[in-house]
Amino acid sequence: GAVVSQHPSWVICKSGTSVKIECRSLDFQATTMFWYRQFPKQSLMLMATSNEGSKATYEQGVEKDKFLINHASLTLSTLTVTSAHPEDSSFYICSARDRWTSDEQFFGPGTRLTVL
Amino acid sequence: SQELEQSPQSLIVQEGKNLTINCTSSKTLYGLYWYKQKYGEGLIFLMMLQKGGEEKSHEKITAKLDEKKQQSSLHITASQPSHAGIYLCGADKVAGGGADGLTFGKGTHLIIQP
Numbered sequence: 152g153a154v155v156s157q158h159p160s161w162v163i164c165k166s167g168t169s170v171k172i173e174c175r176s177l178d179f180q181a182t183t184m185f186w187y188r189q190f191p192k193q194s195l196m197l198m199a200t201s202n203e204g205s206k207a208t209y210e211q212g213v214e215k216d217k218f219l220i221n222h223a224s225l226t227l228s229t230l231t232v233t234s235a236h237p238e239d240s241s242f243y244i245c246s247a248r249d250r251w252t253s254d255e256q257f258f259g260p261g262t263r264l265t266v267l
Numbered sequence: 268s269q270e271l272e273q274s275p276q277s278l279i280v281q282e283g284k285n286l287t288i289n290c291t292s293s294k295t296l297y298g299l300y301w302y303k304q305k306y307g308e309g310l311i312f313l314m315m316l317q318k319g320g321e322e323k324s325h326e327k328i329t330a331k332l333d334e335k336k337q338q339s340s341l342h343i344t345a346s347q348p349s350h351a352g353i354y355l356c357g358a359d360k361v362a363g364g365g366a367d368g369l370t371f372g373k374g375t376h377l378i379i380q381p
Contacts, residue, residue, distance in 0.1 A: 155309075157309075185368040185369075187368070193373070194355065194371045194372060194373045194374050195310075195355070195357075195369075195371045196371075197368035197369065197370070200367065200368055210368075242307065244309060244310070246310075246368070246369075255300075255312055255315060256300070256312075256357075256368075256369060257312070258302070258309045258310040258312075259309055260308060260309035261307070261308060261309050263307065
C-alpha cells in the first residue's frame with residue numbers, strides 16, 4: 152500500500168520556539184494532505200487541509216498564524232507550530248489521498264511534540 | 268457538524284472470543300472508514316464502506332454498513348493478541364469527500380486477555 156512518512160517522529164522544544172513537521176507521500180502524488188492533532192486518549196481532530204499550490208483550509212478554532220501549513224509539492228506538506236507553548240504538546244498526524252484514487256486516506260506514523 | 272459515537276469505549280475480551288464494535292453517526296455516512304491504532308502511533312487502514320448494506324471482510328475482521336448508512340459495526344472473530352489496539356471509525360465530512368478530511372469517533376480501546 153501507499154506510504155506516508157513524517158519527520159521528525161518526536162521533538163522536544165522550549166516554549167516560544169517554532170517547530171516544523173514534514174509529511175511526505177513516498178510512492179504517490181497527493182494534491183491534498185490533512186493535518187490532525189490527537190491529545191492523550193482522545194480521538195483525532197482535523198486541524199487543516201493542505202492543498203498543493205494554494206492556501207490551506209483551517210478548521211474552526213484552529214489558529215492560522217500559529218499553525219502554518221505549506222504544501223510546496225505533490226509529495227510534501229509541512230506544518231510549522233510557531234511560538235510553541237506547552238498546550239501545543241500533542242501527537243500530530245498527517246494523511247494524504249492519492250490524487251488518482253482518492254477513496255483511501257493514508258496516514259503517517261505521527262509526530263509527538265513536547266513543549267517544555 | 269457530523270458526530271460519530273463509538274461503543275463500547277473500551278473492551279476486554281478473552282483470546283479466542285468474538286467481539287463487535289459499533290459506530291453510529293448523527294447524519295448519513297458517505298464514506299465510513301475503520302482504522303486501527305497502537306497508542307502513540309499512526310493509523311492502519313482496515314476497511315472502507317460506502318454503500319448501504321455493504322459488508323467487507325479481511326482475515327478475521329468484518330465490517331458492515333447498515334442500509335440507512337448511519338451505523339457501522341466491526342466484528343472480530345476468534346480474537347488474537349495481535350488484534351489489541353484502538354479502533355477508530357472515521358467518516359468523510361461530505362459526500363464524495365475526496366478533498367475533505369475525516370471526522371473520527373473517540374475510539375474503542377480493545378484489550379485481549381490470554
